[in-house]
Amino acid sequence: MNQWNNFSKGFFKENAVFTLLLGMCPTLGVTSSAIDGLGMGLATTFVLVMSNLVVALIKNLIPDKVRIPAFIVVIATFVTIVEMTMQAYVPALFDSLGLFIPLIVVNCLVLGRAEAFASKNNIGSSIIDGLGMGLGFAMALTILGSIRELLGSGKLFGSVIFPEDYGMLVFVLAPGAFIALGYLIAFINQVKKEA
Amino acid sequence: MEYVLIVISAIFVNNIVLSQFLGICPFLGVSKKISTGIGMTGAVTFVMVIATIVTFFLQKTVLEPFGVGYLQTISFILVIASLVQLVEIILKKVSPPLYQALGVFLPLITTNCAILGVAIMTIQKDFNIVESVVFAIANAIGFGLALITFAGIREQLDLMDIPKGMKGTPIALVVAGLLALAFMGFAGIV
Numbered sequence: 001m002n003q004w005n006n007f008s009k010g011f012f013k014e015n016a017v018f019t020l021l022l023g024m025c026p027t028l029g030v031t032s033s034a035i036d037g038l039g040m041g042l043a044t045t046f047v048l049v050m051s052n053l054v055v056a057l058i059k060n061l062i063p064d065k066v067r068i069p070a071f072i073v074v075i076a077t078f079v080t081i082v083e084m085t086m087q088a089y090v091p092a093l094f095d096s097l098g099l100f101i102p103l104i105v106v107n108c109l110v111l112g113r114a115e116a117f118a119s120k121n122n123i124g125s126s127i128i129d130g131l132g133m134g135l136g137f138a139m140a141l142t143i144l145g146s147i148r149e150l151l152g153s154g155k156l157f158g159s160v161i162f163p164e165d166y167g168m169l170v171f172v173l174a175p176g177a178f179i180a181l182g183y184l185i186a187f188i189n190q191v192k193k194e195a
Numbered sequence: 196m197e198y199v200l201i202v203i204s205a206i207f208v209n210n211i212v213l214s215q216f217l218g219i220c221p222f223l224g225v226s227k228k229i230s231t232g233i234g235m236t237g238a239v240t241f242v243m244v245i246a247t248i249v250t251f252f253l254q255k256t257v258l259e260p261f262g263v264g265y266l267q268t269i270s271f272i273l274v275i276a277s278l279v280q281l282v283e284i285i286l287k288k289v290s291p292p293l294y295q296a297l298g299v300f301l302p303l304i305t306t307n308c309a310i311l312g313v314a315i316m317t318i319q320k321d322f323n324i325v326e327s328v329v330f331a332i333a334n335a336i337g338f339g340l341a342l343i344t345f346a347g348i349r350e351q352l353d354l355m356d357i358p359k360g361m362k363g364t365p366i367a368l369v370v371a372g373l374l375a376l377a378f379m380g381f382a383g384i385v
Contacts, residue, residue: 021364024223025308029216068305069276076269084265102268102315106308108220174214175375182368186360193360 007128010136016109017140017181018188023109026100027141028177034157037145039093040100041138043082045131048110050078052130055118071114072105079104109137147180148172198329200385205333207381211309212341213374218309222342223367225300232346236339238300240332242282243310246275247331250314251324271314276305309338345374 016022026044031037054074062070083101086094094101104110113133118126149155152172154162170176209215212222218239225235250271258264283301286294304310313334317327348370357366 021223022220024219025216028219069273072272072276072305073269076272080265080268083268099312099315099319103217103308103312105268105272106306106311108306111306170376173379174216175372175379177216178368178372178375182361182365182372185368186365189365190360 003125003128006125007132010129010132010134011139012136014133014136015140015188016133016137017144018185020109020112022112023107023137025103026107027144028174028181030097030100031141031145031148031177032152032172033096033149033155034142034145036093036096037141037143038138039090040097041134041141043086043097043101044104044107044110045134045138046082047075047078047104048113048134048137049127049130051075051110051114052118052126053123054078055114056121056123056126059119067119068111068115071111071119075110075114076105109133144177144181144184147184148176151180152176198326201326201329202333202336204385205330206337206340207378208383208385210337210341210378211313211334212338213371213378215312217312218307218338221300221303221307222338222345222371223364224303226342226346226349226367229343229346229350232343233339234296235300235303236335236342237296238304239307239309239338240335242275242279242301242304243313243335243338244328244331245282246278246310247314247317247327248324249274249278251317251327254318267315267318271311275310275314279305309334341374341378345371348374 010016012018014020017024017027023044026040030040051071051074055071058070058074079102082104083094086097086101113130117129121129146156148171149157150161152167152169154160154164154167168176171180205211211217212219221235221239225231253270253274254267258267258270279301283294286301313331317330320330322330349367352366352370361369
């Protein structure tokens with residue numbers, strides 16, 4: 001597989017959110033604004049790239065039977081690094097993402113890529129795979145966050161597009177997350193069919 | 196009274212699935228039939244309560260006295276992962292019928308964020324041990340309520356005439372949205 005395909009598959013063909021339906025909890029939980037979605041996406045990308053790198057490095061040292069717990073420890077280490085870094089440098093984002101930062105550990109996307117890709121491929125491809133899948137995930141979260149923020153409060157990345165009074169509050173709240181993602185996936189499926 | 200408030204708040208007002216977005220993967224994944232929904236709820240209740248108790252004591256007796264709070268994420272997930280394995284082995288030996296019923300769901304539970312989420316939330320809310328257990332049970336019931344209701348709707352949904360593009364996941368998500376809308380009606384009762 002050439003590296004460009006390896007990188008770009010994460011954005012459309014095998015997009016974590018739209019196609020594989022992995023990592024749905026943060027997808028729904030933190031996308032009430034575009035900036036939160038982007039922050040979460042980038043944090044996950046970092047964890048994904050680093051854990052793919054380490055898993056690819058140590059894949060021959062881990063006995064097959066304990067590989068899942070070993071992968072989880074690797075992932076949890078990088079999640080802790082992200083958690084402490086965000087708390088120190090971007091406290092506002094840290095507060096609004098809240099519980100979902102430690103929960104990157106149980107994001108099926110990260111463990112899924114470690115198991116399905118990094119444990120079978122070399123270091124270079126694993127990093128590119130992690131980068132592609134991670135940025136694809138970040139893209140999906142940002143799109144969903146933008147839609148919800150725009151429809152819900154009339155803003156985009158914090159700047160006012162139309163007055164908040166015309167916004168549909170439900171899109172910022174919990175039900176709006178499910179409904180917006182449902183229609184977004186239906187739309188993507190339709191586009192794929194025609195392409 | 197305090198416990199009643201915790202229970203009502205966890206089941207209805209801050210429902211773990213529909214308003215906190217934890218445990219969405221099993222919520223979408225095993226909700227095609229009511230019977231699998233019930234099995235999953237059983238397994239989640241079991242593991243959630245045990246995991247909350249174990250992580251509670253881990254936090255109070257190891258992490259806090261030694262000042263290593265930053266190891267919370269890594270130690271909690273390890274405890275949960277090994278606990279799931281342990282529960283699986285014990286159930287297989289002690290109660291084969293229960294293992295038959297819950298067995299297939301157990302491995303999935305390690306990556307169920309509801310378990311880790313509840314364990315961390317109990318610490319954040321500074322509950323004592325009794326409150327923690329009540330909180331864990333209430334959240335498990337809330338998870339079951341959402342999952343089984345949703346499974347019931349999805350069983351009916353299979354018989355409906357749905358536009359082609361909306362079949363499968365999209366319509367399921369929209370239905371989940373309407374369900375979440377209904378649960379918003381409970382806001383303010385606590």
